[in-house]
Each structure stands twice: as structure tokens, then as C-alpha cells.
Amino acid sequence: MRRLGLALGLAFLWLPILLLVGYAFSADRIPFQWGGLSLRWFRALAANGRMLEAAWLSLRIAAGAATLAVLLGGLAGWALARFGRFRFRALFGVLAGAPLVLPEVVTGLSLLLLFVVLQGAAEAAFGWAPGRGAATVLLAHATLGLAYVAVVVQARLAGLDPALEEAAADLGAGPFTVFRTVTLPLIAPALAAGWLLAFTLSLDDVVVASFVSGPAGTTLPMLVFSQLRMGLTPEINALAAMVLGLAALLVGAAALILGRNGRVGDSAG
Amino acid sequence: MRRWLLLPPFLWLLLLVAAPVAILAVIAVSEGSAGVPPFRPPLSLAEGWQGTLEPLRLLLADVFYLDAFLRSLLVAFATAALCLALAYPMALGIAASPARWQMPLAALVLLPFWTGFLPRLGAWIGLLRDGGWVNRLLQGAGLTAGPLPLLYTDAAMLVGMVHAYLPFAVLPLATVLLRRDRAVEEAAADLGATPWVVFRSVTLPLSLPGALAAFLLVFIPAAGEFVIPELLGPPEAMLVGRALWVEFFQNRDWPLAAALALALLLVLILPICLFQRLEDAGEARGSGPS
Structure with a gap:
């Protein structure tokens, strides 16, 4: 009975995805129609300059945003778990959690308005302001990722005994040495999982990117969304099959990292 | 320092x-x-x-926006309820499986979420359109004579929403169910309770915080969802996320878009606070819903 529920749920989740991957190898011009085995759409994808350019931009934004998110979110999660009471702790906690619960359209619009105001201020002060594009998308995605990394790191530290760090300090290690030799190795799996989470979130985001980007910053999801609005193409299936392969590799890596050091749900966010 | x-x-x-x-x-x-x-x-x-105060007045005066808000809340509620109904047996199944299977099963639930949600919506477009799989199956089985209009309906939108948000609902539930103390259930069974009574009087109440967290984790983003209704839903159905998008990108009415965002935030502030309380309570106990 319980097995049946799980099997049905997994079938619902996976059936469309498996069909999509299968039909990515179909030669037919109509998506989800079988026209014989072929790599035609993968070749079409490889020759699609706009798609490749957008993919390359998205990968760079995602890597940059995830790295910033790990640095800032790691500090935030550490502070929330280990600094005890400090001034404005409640405000800090709410701000660090806000990007997780704000609807995407609200995050996107409010960040765009911030960038417009900052651009206006820069224009008034220097007579010149940088345009919106990849950089603004990166800042927005780093903010989203920060919140996810902070949650994962905080959860990881909450499950660890502070006595480990205290013992190191008692034995004469300075605060920096304690952090480098005890805390950092302990939270490394959470940081790695957080980086992957921030990276995939950035690669998947249409709404926030559409708001904050400019003419020169069309990310891959923005391009795919505009194509889907006009109609499905087999190229999108081929792209999805490739993304799924990559995601499977990443999740496999994450599962290995977490499987050695944590339990299910530690990275659930 | x-x-x-x-x-x-x-x-x-x-x-x-x-x-x-x-x-x-x-x-x-x-x-x-x-x-x-x-x-x-x-x-x-x-x-x-x-x-x-004109943008705010317009929101209250024009029934169009009130309608969009009610519709969005209804869609978000239906999505969250459906997700919970599907996720609960899945989470139970994961928790009941042998320990070495739990991680791979959780990964199987998570992996679609990391596939990219646009291609998954594309798959639903391919499956639900007139010449798509679902219609071919229905016609092949002799259930319908011609293709049913499945795509661009409320049902298609709901299917897409549930498919996109289901992993969010499974994980917090699986976490509470995995961390629950089995001894309580064994005690109830030893005292003569049938499996159904054990489930209803012990397992279900113990998992309620996780269920509530799962519901809110779906409800909150679903209320402002834009992409799924745009790609799968009926064109005339105005939801808040779409109304905001149209005011901003098409009508270039920034004050009205900002007022809509503010109103959405106000409507969601209660569920958001409730969710954060659940998270904090979970952290204090060391067995959070997240």
C-alpha cells in the first residue's frame, strides 16, 4: 500500500521526463512524435548560436552567483548558529530567510526597482551608470542563493556539538585556527551542497532574471521561455535530455557528499 | 573580533x-x-x-484585481492540497523503506526538480496538446472521438503546478516521518491498536508540523506563480503573478505593478510568518521540518 503510493508518485514525476528524453532522439520535426532514431536535434542544438551563447552566459552567472552565495551565506549561517545573541539578530534572521519565502515576482520587481534607483543615483553623481544585464542577474541570484546556503549551513551546524570547537579553543587554538581546522571541515559538505543548490537555482530561474536583466543579458531560461511561449520544438527536448544528464551527475556527486556526512533532509532547505 | x-x-x-x-x-x-x-x-x-494613493485605490476599486487575488489563492490552495495528498504516501513509502534505499529514493524525488522546470513544462505541452500522447491514448482506447482540448485549461495548469512543486512537499514530510520515534507506534500496537488506528492516532498527529510546512512551502510560491499559468493555463485566467507581469512589462505601469506586489506580500504575510515559526520551532527541537 505504502509502496504503491510511492510508485505512483514517482511515476507521475518521471513519466513526462522519460518521454521527453526518449523523444529527444526522435527524428520527427513534431515534438513527441516518433520518426526513427536520430541525433538530429542534438546536432541542431550544437549549431544554434543563440542557444549556446545564452547557455554559456547562464553557466557563468550561475557559477559566480553560487560562489558569492557560499561565501556570504556560509558566514550568515555560521553567525545564526554560533554567534549566540547579537544586536539585530532577529532582523538578520528574517532578512536571511526572506528570499526563500518571497514570491518570485515580488523578488524580481523589487530588485529591479533597487537597480533602477541605484542607476539613477550613479547617473546623478558621475554622469554615467552601468547598464543592467548579466551583472544584475548575478547579484540577484547570489542573494537568492545566499538564503539557501545560510539555511543548509545553519542546519548542519545545529546538528554538530559546539564542544568540538570549544575543545580546540581550550587547547590554545586562535579563533581563526579553530575555524580553519575544525568548523570549516565540518561544514564543508553543507557548503558544497549549498553551492550546487545555488548553482541549479540560478540555472532554472526565469522570473527574477527577466525583471533584472537588460538587453545584453538573455539567459538560457529566458530564451527557452520565449521559445516555449511560441511553441514546443524538439530542440528543447534535446536540451532537456542534456540538462537531465548533467543534473544526474551533479545529484550523484551531492548524494555521495551528503551520504558520507549527513542524513536525508539536511539539504532540503 | x-x-x-x-x-x-x-x-x-x-x-x-x-x-x-x-x-x-x-x-x-x-x-x-x-x-x-x-x-x-x-x-x-x-x-x-x-x-x-491612486494605484492602491485602483487595486481595491477594480474588481478585476480582487478576482485575480481570489483566483490565485484558490489555485495555490488546490495545488498545495493536491501536492500534500500525493506527497504523504510517497513520504511514508520512503520512511518505510530500508535505510540504504532512503537516500536514493529521496534523490529520485529531487532529481526532477533539478532537471530544469521549463523543459518539464514543455513535456506537458507535448503530452496535453491536441495530437499529444494523452489525446492519442484516449482516442486509441475509444473513449473520445476527437481530440479533447486539454492544453490551456485550468486542469493543465494544475497538473503542471503539482508536477513542479511536488518535490517541495515530499522532502519536509519525509524528514519528519524519518525522524519520528517508532517506539510510540510499537507501544500503541502492543496495546492492541490496529495498524489504521496506530496511523490515525499516532503517526498522523506526529507528522502534522511537517505536513503544515509542506503545505506552506507549496502554497506561498504557488500564490505568485507566473510561468506555469502563462504556459499551460487558459489565456483569459488572470492570476496575480500574471497581472503584475502584464502591468510591468506590457503596460509599463510600474506604480500599479509595485502596488500589486505589495498587496501580494500583505496577503501572504500570515502564511509566511506561520512557516518561519514552524522552521524556528523545528530548529529549537533539533528536528525541524526543513
Whole structure:
């Protein structure tokens, strides 16, 4: 009975995805129609300059945003778990959690308005302001990722005994040495999982990117969304099959990292 | 000394989370203009107060927006309820499986979420359109004569929403169910309770915080969802996320879009606070719903 529920749920989740991957190898011009085995759409994808350019931009934004998110979110999660009471702790906690619960359209619009105001201020002060594009998308995605990394790191530290760090300090290690030799190795799996989470979130985001980007910053999801609005193409299936392969590799890596050091749900966010 | 390490994330959050929401509130009481950007600052040194409550008044006066809000809440509620109904047996199944299978099963639930949600919506477009799989199956089975209009309906939108959000609902539930104390259930069974009574009087109440967290984790983002209704839903069905998008991108009415965002935030503030309380309570117990 319980097995049946799980099997049905997994079938619902996976059936469309498996069909999509299968039909990515179909030669037919109509998506989800079988026209014989072929790599035609993968070749079409490889020759699609706009798609490749957008993919390359998205990968760079995602890597940059995830790295910033790990640095800032790691500090935030550490502070929330280990600094005890400090001034404005409640405000800090709410701000660090806000990007997780704000609807995407609200995050996107409010960040765009911030960038417009900052651009206006820069224009008034220097007579010149940088345009919106990849950089603004990166800042927005780093903010989203920060919140996810902070949650994962905080959860990881909450499950660890502070006595480990205290013992190191008692034995004469300075605060920096304690952090480098005890805390950092302990939270490394959470940081790695957080980086992957921030990276995939950035690669998947249409709404926030559409708001904050400019003419020169069309990310891959923005391009795919505009194509889907006009109609499905087999190229999108081929792209999805490739993304799924990559995601499977990443999740496999994450599962290995977490499987050695944590339990299910530690990275659930 | 290490207090200084707090500064970078704190300043970042003040600039990129707190300030934008404050600016949103200011723009929502601004007057639209034909310039770039298309609004006039509500407060200027030379002219004093220049703001207007017109965008907020319009939201309350025009039944179109009220309708969009009610519809969005209804869609979000239906999505969250369906997700919970599907996720609960899945989470039970994961928790009941042998320990070495739990991680791979959780990964199987998570992996679709990391496939990219646009291609998954594309798959639903391919499956539900007139010549798609579902219609071919129905016609092949002799159930319908011609293709049913499945795509661009409320049902298609709901299927897409549930498919996109289901992993969010499974994980918090699986976490509470995995961390529950089995001894309580064994005790109930030893005292003569049937499996159904054990489930209803022990397992279900123990998992309620996780179930509530799962519901809210789906409900909150679903209420402002834009992409799924746009790609799968009926074109005339106006939801808040779509209304905001149209006001911003097509009508270039920034004050009205800001007012809509503010109103959405206001409507969701209660579920959001409830969710954060659940998270904090979970952390205090060391067995959070997250």
C-alpha cells in the first residue's frame, strides 16, 4: 500500500521526463512524435548560436552567483548558529530567510526597482551608470542563493556539538585556527551542497532574471521561455535530455557528499 | 573580533533584500509618468509630497484585481492540497523503506526538480496538446472521438503546478516521518491498536508540523506563480503573478505593478510568518521540518 503510493508518485514525476528524453532522439520535426532514431536535434542544438551563447552566459552567472552565495551565506549561517545573541539578530534572521519565502515576482520587481534607483543615483553623481544585464542577474541570484546556503549551513551546524570547537579553543587554538581546522571541515559538505543548490537555482530561474536583466543579458531560461511561449520544438527536448544528464551527475556527486556526512533532509532547505 | 564577519552578509541583505522592499512601497505611492523610469518620485526636495494613493485605490476599486487575488489563492490552495495528498504516501513509502534505499529514493524525488522546470513544462505541452500522447491514448482506447482540448485549461495548469512543486512537499514530510520515534507506534500496537488506528492516532498527529510546512512551502510560491499559468493555463485566467507581469512589462505601469506586489506580500504575510515559526520551532527541537 505504502509502496504503491510511492510508485505512483514517482511515476507521475518521471513519466513526462522519460518521454521527453526518449523523444529527444526522435527524428520527427513534431515534438513527441516518433520518426526513427536520430541525433538530429542534438546536432541542431550544437549549431544554434543563440542557444549556446545564452547557455554559456547562464553557466557563468550561475557559477559566480553560487560562489558569492557560499561565501556570504556560509558566514550568515555560521553567525545564526554560533554567534549566540547579537544586536539585530532577529532582523538578520528574517532578512536571511526572506528570499526563500518571497514570491518570485515580488523578488524580481523589487530588485529591479533597487537597480533602477541605484542607476539613477550613479547617473546623478558621475554622469554615467552601468547598464543592467548579466551583472544584475548575478547579484540577484547570489542573494537568492545566499538564503539557501545560510539555511543548509545553519542546519548542519545545529546538528554538530559546539564542544568540538570549544575543545580546540581550550587547547590554545586562535579563533581563526579553530575555524580553519575544525568548523570549516565540518561544514564543508553543507557548503558544497549549498553551492550546487545555488548553482541549479540560478540555472532554472526565469522570473527574477527577466525583471533584472537588460538587453545584453538573455539567459538560457529566458530564451527557452520565449521559445516555449511560441511553441514546443524538439530542440528543447534535446536540451532537456542534456540538462537531465548533467543534473544526474551533479545529484550523484551531492548524494555521495551528503551520504558520507549527513542524513536525508539536511539539504532540503 | 569575529563580529566583524557578520558585516558583509548583513550589509548585503540590507541592500538587496530590505532596501528593495522599501523602494517597492515608495513606488507603489508614486505617480506614473511617460519618462524613463516611468514614475515620478513621490517626495522631492523642491516640491515636497508628490505621491498618490491612486494605484492602491485602483487595486481595491477594480474588481478585476480582487478576482485575480481570489483566483490565485484558490489555485495555490488546490495545488498545495493536491501536492500534500500525493506527497504523504510517497513520504511514508520512503520512511518505510530500508535505510540504504532512503537516500536514493529521496534523490529520485529531487532529481526532477533539478532537471530544469521549463523543459518539464514543455513535456506537458507535448503530452496535453491536441495530437499529444494523452489525446492519442484516449482516442486509441475509444473513449473520445476527437481530440479533447486539454492544453490551456485550468486542469493543465494544475497538473503542471503539482508536477513542479511536488518535490517541495515530499522532502519536509519525509524528514519528519524519518525522524519520528517508532517506539510510540510499537507501544500503541502492543496495546492492541490496529495498524489504521496506530496511523490515525499516532503517526498522523506526529507528522502534522511537517505536513503544515509542506503545505506552506507549496502554497506561498504557488500564490505568485507566473510561468506555469502563462504556459499551460487558459489565456483569459488572470492570476496575480500574471497581472503584475502584464502591468510591468506590457503596460509599463510600474506604480500599479509595485502596488500589486505589495498587496501580494500583505496577503501572504500570515502564511509566511506561520512557516518561519514552524522552521524556528523545528530548529529549537533539533528536528525541524526543513
